[in-house]
Amino acid sequence: MSEASPQALRAEALEAILIERGLLTSAKVDDIVQRYNERVGPMNGARIVARAWTDPQFKLQLLDDATSAIGPYEFDGGQVDKLVVVENTQAVHNVVVCTLCSCYPWALLGLPPTWYKDPAYRSRIVREPRSVLAEFGLELPKAKSVQVWDSSAEVRYLVLPQQPEGSAGLSQDELAELVTRNAMIGVETLPAVSG
Amino acid sequence: MDGIHDLGGKRGFGPVQIDDCLPDNRAGFSEPWEAKVFAILRALPEAGALQNSDQFRHAVERIVPSAYLTHGYYGRWLGGLETLLAEAGVVSIAQIDERSGNTESAAQPKAVPVRVPASTRRSGPQSDVVQSPRFALGQTIRTLRHASAGHTRLPSYARGCCGVVTALHDAWALPDTNAMGLGEQPCHLYTVTFASTELWGPLAEPNMSLNLDLFEPYLTACEPGADHE
Structure with missing residues (x-):
């Protein structure tokens, strides 16, 4: 173990003070760890995407009113009072950011990756998205329109990636395995399935 | 607020550091203290220190600007939590300094803080607004x-x-x-x-x-x- 950071020392001290005062319990901390490390994560968003690829009626509903479409799933995790799903196509590529803090659809993607919350991504993706996406290995043709979604209110955005080539005929569960967190943020596309 | 948090379009931060501690289709906490910060945030309403998420976002925006850029996401949250707890008179910065043996708080609480009344409703869209939207699609x-x-x-x-x-x-x-x-x-x-x-x-x-x-x-x-x- 490396030496504890100032933030770690202060967080642990504050936790101890609040537990002494009866404002927090160790059980609540453990519950947070378990929920967000195990139950809340991109596998939830991946289920939605895989279903949209295989169920045209659901896809229509998802693109029209995603909040209602995902309601029956009762995903844990929060941050989806209002969800909008934006579809990647041959003509349009979508990518999501929150420049003012780090808003993110927790219930569908879990807690955000570090780069999503860092100044480099937040400052640059709204100004030079093609350059930033190239750093993720995604070179977009000039003819493809880029739509950047800056989550400045309580609406949360999820990208519906294009279905990978060669994946027709797979089951929803098999398709969900192909869907990555980064593709649902919009910083990558999904590679063709071989074989 | 024209603060350091308002990062869209700013220059000079260099390439995105894409490496993640966690495998791609996982999410969660990188270090145990991050989960503690998350749990403390959940405890703030009961402690009388937080009424709504806008108040929390504003508290994070008000931390020391250099800390905002260097303490990471949960470090920024910690600065916001310390701010709100101090301003509500629940836990002072000095008490955390003493308990932790560390004096590097990112918080700069106001001596005379804004008082935010308890929220009267749940978050989410509010259907009881009677006036019509002023602007139309396509405008x-x-x-x-x-x-x-x-x-x-x-x-x-x-x-x-x-x-x-x-x-x-x-x-x-x-x-x-x-x-x-x-x-x-x-x-x-x-x-x-x-x-x-x-x-x-x-x-x-x-x-x-x-x-x-x-x-x-x-x-x-x-x-x-x-x-x-």
Whole structure:
């Protein structure tokens, strides 16, 4: 173990003070760890995407009113009072950011990756998205329109990636395995399935 | 607030550091203290130190600017938590200093803090706003040149710019007042789409649009083709 950071020392001290005062319990901390490390994560968003690829009626509903479409799933995790799903196509590529803090659809993607919350991504993706996406290995043709979604209110955005080539005929569960967190943020596309 | 948090379009941060501690299809906490910070945030309402998420966002914006850039996401949250607990008189910065043996707090709590009353409703869209939306789908609007001095969700890079209303999202609590103890004042929320050249000038990346969710008080009517050239 490396030496504890100032933030770690202060967080642990504050936790101890609040537990002494009866404002927090160790059980609540453990519950947070378990929920967000195990139950809340991109596998939830991946289920939605895989279903949209295989169920045209659901896809229509998802693109029209995603909040209602995902309601029956009762995903844990929060941050989806209002969800909008934006579809990647041959003509349009979508990518999501929150420049003012780090808003993110927790219930569908879990807690955000570090780069999503860092100044480099937040400052640059709204100004030079093609350059930033190239750093993720995604070179977009000039003819493809880029739509950047800056989550400045309580609406949360999820990208519906294009279905990978060669994946027709797979089951929803098999398709969900192909869907990555980064593709649902919009910083990558999904590679063709071989074989 | 024209603070360090308002990062859209700023230069100089270099390449995105894509490496993650966690495998791609996982999410979660990298270190145990991060989960503690998350859990402490959940405890703040009961401690009487937090009434709504706008107030929390504003507390994070008010931490020491250099700490905002260097303490990481949960470090920023910690600075916001320390701010709110100190301002509510629940736990002082000095008490955390003493207990932790560390004096590097990111918080700079106000001596005379804003008091935010307890929220009267749940988060989410508010259907009881009776006035109709002022702007319609397809209408061209211009954003305010100057935003609220306290909390706001109109980023600096999109102020004084013309865009087109592309979606309506019902009415929501206005962050500018909700964060500052001035009430929820629910108002209509719009997605506004801006051309890259409107925001970044003639050298902007081509074939790119930017979409922001903006509250009605941030917008004014703008005739298409009017004075903005």
